[in-house]
Amino acid sequence: MKYEVVMGLETHAELNTISKLFCGCSTKFGSEPNTQTCPICLGLPGVLPVMNERAFEHSLKAAIALGCEIGRFASFDRKNYYYPDLPKNYQISQNYFNIGNNGYVDIIVKGEEKRLGIHNVHLEEEAGKLIHPEKSDADYSLVDFNRAGVPLLEIVTEPDMRTIEEVESYMQILKNVLLYIGVSDCKMQEGSLRFEASISLREKGSDVYGNRVEIKNLNSMKAVSKVIAYEISRQSDLLDNGKEILMETRLWDEVNAVSKRMRAKEEAHDYRYFPEPDLLPVLIDQKWIDEVRATIPELPVEKRQRFVKEYSLSDYNAGILTDDKSLADYFEECVGLSQDSPKELGNWIINDVLRELNERKVNIQKFAVTPKMLVELIKEKTAIGNAIAKEVFVEMANTGKDAPSIVKEKDLTQMDDASELNDVVVKVIEENPNAVEDYKSGKKNALAFLIGQTMKATKGKANPKLLTEILKEKITGLK
Amino acid sequence: MLLHELTASQIREKITKREVTAREIVEKLLEWIKIKEPLVKSYLCLDEEGALSKAKEIDKRLNNGNKVGLLAGVPIAIKDNMCTAGIKTTCASKILGNFIPPYDAFVVKRIKEEDAIIIGKTNLDEFAMGSSTENSAYQTTRNPWDINCVPGGSSGGSAAAVSADMAFMALGSDTGGSIRQPASFCGDVGLKPTYGRVSRYGLIAFASSLDQIGPVTKDVFDAALLLQVISGHDNFDSTCAALDVPDYMSDIDRLDDGLKIGVPKEFFGDGLNAEIKSALMDALKIYERNGAKLVDLSLPHSEYAVATYYIIATAEASSNLARYDGVRYGHRSRLSSDSNIVDMYSQTRAEGFGNEVKRRILLGNYALSTGYYEAYYLKASKVRNLIKNDFEDAFKKVDCIICPTCPTPAFKVGEKMTDPLEMYLSDIYTIPANLVGIPGISIPCGFTSAGLPIGMQILGKHFDEKKLLKVAKLFENETDFHLKKPKLNRQD
Numbered sequence: 001m002k003y004e005v006v007m008g009l010e011t012h013a014e015l016n017t018i019s020k021l022f023c024g025c026s027t028k029f030g031s032e033p034n035t036q037t038c039p040i041c042l043g044l045p046g047v048l049p050v051m052n053e054r055a056f057e058h059s060l061k062a063a064i065a066l067g068c069e070i071g072r073f074a075s076f077d078r079k080n081y082y083y084p085d086l087p088k089n090y091q092i093s094q095n096y097f098n099i100g101n102n103g104y105v106d107i108i109v110k111g112e113e114k115r116l117g118i119h120n121v122h123l124e125e126e127a128g129k130l131i132h133p134e135k136s137d138a139d140y141s142l143v144d145f146n147r148a149g150v151p152l153l154e155i156v157t158e159p160d161m162r163t164i165e166e167v168e169s170y171m172q173i174l175k176n177v178l179l180y181i182g183v184s185d186c187k188m189q190e191g192s193l194r195f196e197a198s199i200s201l202r203e204k205g206s207d208v209y210g211n212r213v214e215i216k217n218l219n220s221m222k223a224v225s226k227v228i229a230y231e232i233s234r235q236s237d238l239l240d241n242g243k244e245i246l247m248e249t250r251l252w253d254e255v256n257a258v259s260k261r262m263r264a265k266e267e268a269h270d271y272r273y274f275p276e277p278d279l280l281p282v283l284i285d286q287k288w289i290d291e292v293r294a295t296i297p298e299l300p301v302e303k304r305q306r307f308v309k310e311y312s313l314s315d316y317n318a319g320i321l322t323d324d325k326s327l328a329d330y331f332e333e334c335v336g337l338s339q340d341s342p343k344e345l346g347n348w349i350i351n352d353v354l355r356e357l358n359e360r361k362v363n364i365q366k367f368a369v370t371p372k373m374l375v376e377l378i379k380e381k382t383a384i385g386n387a388i389a390k391e392v393f394v395e396m397a398n399t400g401k402d403a404p405s406i407v408k409e410k411d412l413t414q415m416d417d418a419s420e421l422n423d424v425v426v427k428v429i430e431e432n433p434n435a436v437e438d439y440k441s442g443k444k445n446a447l448a449f450l451i452g453q454t455m456k457a458t459k460g461k462a463n464p465k466l467l468t469e470i471l472k473e474k475i476t477g478l479k
Numbered sequence: 480m481l482l483h484e485l486t487a488s489q490i491r492e493k494i495t496k497r498e499v500t501a502r503e504i505v506e507k508l509l510e511w512i513k514i515k516e517p518l519v520k521s522y523l524c525l526d527e528e529g530a531l532s533k534a535k536e537i538d539k540r541l542n543n544g545n546k547v548g549l550l551a552g553v554p555i556a557i558k559d560n561m562c563t564a565g566i567k568t569t570c571a572s573k574i575l576g577n578f579i580p581p582y583d584a585f586v587v588k589r590i591k592e593e594d595a596i597i598i599g600k601t602n603l604d605e606f607a608m609g610s611s612t613e614n615s616a617y618q619t620t621r622n623p624w625d626i627n628c629v630p631g632g633s634s635g636g637s638a639a640a641v642s643a644d645m646a647f648m649a650l651g652s653d654t655g656g657s658i659r660q661p662a663s664f665c666g667d668v669g670l671k672p673t674y675g676r677v678s679r680y681g682l683i684a685f686a687s688s689l690d691q692i693g694p695v696t697k698d699v700f701d702a703a704l705l706l707q708v709i710s711g712h713d714n715f716d717s718t719c720a721a722l723d724v725p726d727y728m729s730d731i732d733r734l735d736d737g738l739k740i741g742v743p744k745e746f747f748g749d750g751l752n753a754e755i756k757s758a759l760m761d762a763l764k765i766y767e768r769n770g771a772k773l774v775d776l777s778l779p780h781s782e783y784a785v786a787t788y789y790i791i792a793t794a795e796a797s798s799n800l801a802r803y804d805g806v807r808y809g810h811r812s813r814l815s816s817d818s819n820i821v822d823m824y825s826q827t828r829a830e831g832f833g834n835e836v837k838r839r840i841l842l843g844n845y846a847l848s849t850g851y852y853e854a855y856y857l858k859a860s861k862v863r864n865l866i867k868n869d870f871e872d873a874f875k876k877v878d879c880i881i882c883p884t885c886p887t888p889a890f891k892v893g894e895k896m897t898d899p900l901e902m903y904l905s906d907i908y909t910i911p912a913n914l915v916g917i918p919g920i921s922i923p924c925g926f927t928s929a930g931l932p933i934g935m936q937i938l939g940k941h942f943d944e945k946k947l948l949k950v951a952k953l954f955e956n957e958t959d960f961h962l963k964k965p966k967l968n969r970q971d
Contacts, residue, residue, distance in 0.1 A: 143806070273852075
C-alpha cells in the first residue's frame with residue numbers, strides 16, 4: 001500500500017467505584033431502569049455535584065500509571081450539548097486542566113517495543129441510556145438514568161499508531177494496565193470499556209496529516225480492528241480514485257460491518273466549554289502523588305519483560321502469563337515453591353490450567369488447584385508419567401484433592417519394575433501374533449499398537465520408555 | 480402594635496413565653512395577607528394548610544414543655560427559586576409551572592429544623608433574572624410604599640411581603656443585588672452573605688459562581704437571627720465553606736472603637752440620585768459622630784463590574800438553564816406527529832421561557848462560543864480578578880465600605896421594561912460584591928421627598944458578616960427609618 005495509516009484512540013473506561021461521581025447512587029450494573037437515581041444524577045433543579053474522592057484518586061492512579069505529567073491541580077469544566085440521555089444537558093468533564101497530560105504506553109508488536117504518546121487522561125461523568133421501543137411506529141423513546149453519573153475515565157492517545165497490530169496491542173495493554181491497577185473492571189459486554197478511533201491516511205513519506213475521520217460506538221476490541229480495516233480500505237479507495245477524504249464523524253454499524261456518516265465537520269458541536277463553577281479545583285501535592293504511586297503494582301509490560309529475562313520464557317508465553325495479573329501471580333507462586341524449571345511450570349499453566357479455567361469459566365482465584373498443588377503434581381510426575389499426570393490434574397481440578405492422595409487412591413504409580421513389565425509384555429506378544437509379525441516385516445506403526453495394548457493392560461501405568469525397550473527386545477529376541 | 484407588625488424575634492419571644500400561640504399568629508397573618516395581598520401580589524403560592532399544621536405542632540410541643548428551635552412559630556416566606564419538598568417551586572417561570580420538588584433546599588431544611596413556619600413562596604423575576612420582579616411569568620408585584628412602583632428584584636416578592644407585614648421574615652437570593660436592591664426599594668433589611676457562607680443546595684441556579692441566599696427582614700437583629708440559622712457547611716455544596724459559624728446575635732450592639740469606613744468615590748458619582756446621595760452623606764455623619772473614621776477610597780475597576788457581570792452571569796445561566804428541555808420534568812410542548820427531539824427542545828423552551836431569560840441564554844451562549852470565549856468569558860474572568868484586587872486593597876485600609884445600595888429609588892412599573900440596559904444599571908452598586916464574593920447588607924437610611932425608602936449598603940470582608948451586622952445595627956440604633964411602615968399597612 002502506498003499510504004501510511006495514522007491512528008489515535010480515545011478510550012472510555014468506567015471506574016469501578018461503589019457510588020457515582022457526584023452523588024451517592026449505586027453504580028451496580030444491570031438493575032431495573034431508573035432505580036439507581038436521585039435528584040442529583042437526574043439533574044433536578046437546584047442540585048449540585050460533590051466529587052467522589054475515590055473516583056478522583058482512581059483517575060490519578062491511572063494517569064500516573066500511564067506516565068502522565070500531573071499538574072498542581074486539576075479542575076472540571078462543563079461540556080455543553082443537548083441529548084436526552086444527558087440530564088443537565090451538559091457533561092461535567094475536563095478540558096482546561098486535566099488530571100494527567102503527556103503520558104505514554106509502551107506496546108510490543110512482534111517482539112518489538114514502541115512507545116505511544118498519551119495526550120491526556122481525564123475524568124468525566126457517564127450519560128444515561130436511551131431505550132427505543134421495538135415497534136417501528138412508536139412515537140416515543142425511554143431513558144434509563146442508572147448509568148448517568150457513573151465515573152468515566154477518558155484516555156486520549158496521540159496519533160501515534162500506524163498498524164492494526166499496534167492498535168490491538170495498545171488496547172490489550174491499556175486494558176491490562178487498568179485491570180492491574182484495579183480502577184476499572186473493563187467489562188466490554190457491560191460497556192465499561194469503549195473506544196473511539198480516529199483514522200487518516202497519507203502518502204508514505206509525507207509529513208502532513210490527511211483529513212481525519214472519527215469513528216464512534218466501538219464497544220469491543222474486535223469492532224475497533226474491523227472498523228480500522230474497513231476505513232483503511234474505504235479511504236484508500238477514495239484516494240486512489242482521486243477523491244477527497246471528508247473530515248467527519250462516522251458511526252460503526254456492527255450488524256452490517258460498515259461505517260456510516262454521523263455528522264460532517266460543519267455540523268460538529270460547539271461544546272462551549274467553561275470552568276464548572278459548582279466544583280472547586282482539586283489540589284494535587286507531591287505527597288499525594290507519591291502515596292498513589294506506591295499503590296501501583298508492576299505493570300504488565302514490565303512484568304512480561306521480566307518474565308522473559310528472569311524465567312527464560314518465550315515472549316509469547318510471558319505475554320499470556322502476564323495478560324492477567326492473578327495468573328502471573330499464580331505462576332510466580334509456583335516458581336517460588338518448585339524445583340522444576342519455570343518454563344515447565346509456565347507450560348503447565350498455559351496448556352492445562354488455562355484450559356480447565358476456560359472449561360469451567362472460573363477465574364484463577366477460584367480455581368481448585370492451588371499453586372502448591374500444581375507444584376506437588378509436577379514433582380510427582382517422574383513417578384507417574386506425563387500422561388497420568390495430566391489425568392490426575394483434571395481429577396484435581398474436579399475434586400480439589402491433591403496429587404498424592406489421587407495417586408494413592410487410584411494406585412497410579414508408574415510401573416518401573418522391569419520384571420513386572422516383562423510379564424505383561426510377554427502376554428501382549430502372545431495375544432497379538434499378527435501385530436508382532438507386521439512389525440517384524442517392517443511396519444513400524446505396529447509397535448505403537450503393541451505399546452498401546454501394553455498400556456491398556458497396565459491401565460496406563462507402564463513407564464513408556466522402559467516398556468518400549470522391553471517390547472523391542474522381546475520381539476527382536478523372538479527372531 | 481398589631482401582631483403582624485412585630486419582628487420575627489418579637490414573635491418568637493411571645494410564642495415561647497406563651498403570650499400567644501403559633502396558631503394564632505398564623506391565623507392573624509393569613510387574615511392580613513387576605514386583605515393586602517391583592518394589592519401587593521407578593522406570593523406565588525400560600526401554604527395555609529402546611530403553616531397551620533406546623534403551628535399546631537409547635538404549640539403542642541410548647542404545651543408539653545418540649546424544646547423549640549430558634550425560629551419557633553415564625554411565619555417565613557421563601558423566594559420561589561428555592562426547592563420545597565411537596566410545594567410547587569416555579570422560579571416564576573412557565574417552564575417549571577408544574578414542578579413539585581421531591582426534596583428541600585438546605586436552607587429550607589435548616590429553617591424547618593429551627594421550627595419556622597413556611598407561609599408561602601414569593602414572586603421573583605423569572606429565574607431571578609431582573610431588577611423589578613416584572614419578569615415574572617405570573618404576576619407583577621407592587622411596592623407597598625407606592626403600588627405604582629416596582630418592589631425591585633429579583634427577590635421583589637420577598638421584599639414586598641416583609642415590607643407589607645405579610646411575612647415576618649423572608650429568604651431571598653442575590654446574584655447581582657437581588658436581595659439588597661429590593662430591600663432598599665421596600666425599606667427592608669437585606670443581607671447577601673459571603674459566597675460560600677450559605678449552602679446553595681436546592682437553590683435553582685441562575686449564575687452558580689455568584690448566587691447566594693440571604694435574609695430579608697424588618698430589622699438588623701432579625702437578619703442576624705436568620706443568617707445564624709441558614710449558615711454553615713453542607714456536604715451537598717462543594718463551594719460552601721467548612722468554617723465555623725460565629726454567633727451573629729451576641730454582642731450585636733457592641734462595636735469596637737476605631738471603626739474605619741471606606742467611602743469609594745466611584746459609588747457617589749454621576750447617575751446617583753441627589754436625594755439618595757444626601758441621605759448617604761447624613762448617614763456617614765451619624766457614623767462619624769459615633770467615632771468612626773471615614774476614609775476616601777477608589778475602586779478603579781468597578782466601572783467594569785456591570786459589563787463583567789453580564790458576561791459571567793449569562794454564560795453560567797445559559798448552561799444552568801439547559802436542563803429545562805421537557806424531557807424529565809416541567810413544561811413540555813404539545814408536539815405534532817412529525818416533530819423530532821430538536822422540535823421538542825426548541826418549542827418547549829420557546830413556550831416555557833420569557834423574553835429576558837431568552838435574552839440572557841442567547842448572550843451567554845454567544846459569550847462561550849468557540850472564537851469568542853477568550854474575548855468574552857476569559858476576559859471577564861480576568862477583569863473579575865482585578866475588581867477583587869481593588870477590594871482586597873481597600874480592605875487593607877478599612878473595616879467596611881459604605882455606599883448607596885441603588886442609584887435611584889423604586890421606579891414606576893413599566894418604566895424600564897423596554898430598556899434592558901437601563902434596567903441592568905439599577906444593580907451598578909450591588910454587582911461588585913457578587914463578583915468579589917464579599918458580604919453586603921442594605922438597610923433603610925431615609926426617604927425621598929416622594930416617600931420612597933432609601934437604602935444604604937455596607938460591604939465587608941469575606942466571612943465578616945458579624946462586623947457588618949454590628950455596623951448596621953449601630954446605625955439602626957441611632958435612627959428610626961426601619962420602624963416606618965408604608966401607608967398601605969394601615970388598618971382600614
